[in-house]
Amino acid sequence: MTHSNIVQEVDLLEVIRSVGKKSKKHQAKILQELEKHIKKGTPEFEEFRKFFLDEQNNFTRAVMRDIFGDIEYMLKG
DSSP, X not given: OOOOOOOOOOOHHHHHHHHHHHHHHXXXXXXXXXXXXXXXXXXXXXXXXXXXXHXXXXXXXXXXXXXXXXXXXXXXX
């Protein structure tokens, strides 16, 4: 059996932008659902919001780093 390699050109900046937009949309949906269960502005809400956003952003950066290597980027949405 022969193996062939297929290389597809990828616009790195477009991928980063797309991931950033999808991440922000995901974050917004989670926080909207949270508002249904915990009143916005309460210490509990704010504490969870900060924790969630920090962890989600760290996860997104880690995935991008694993895919593209150690690059600095800004997620613009």
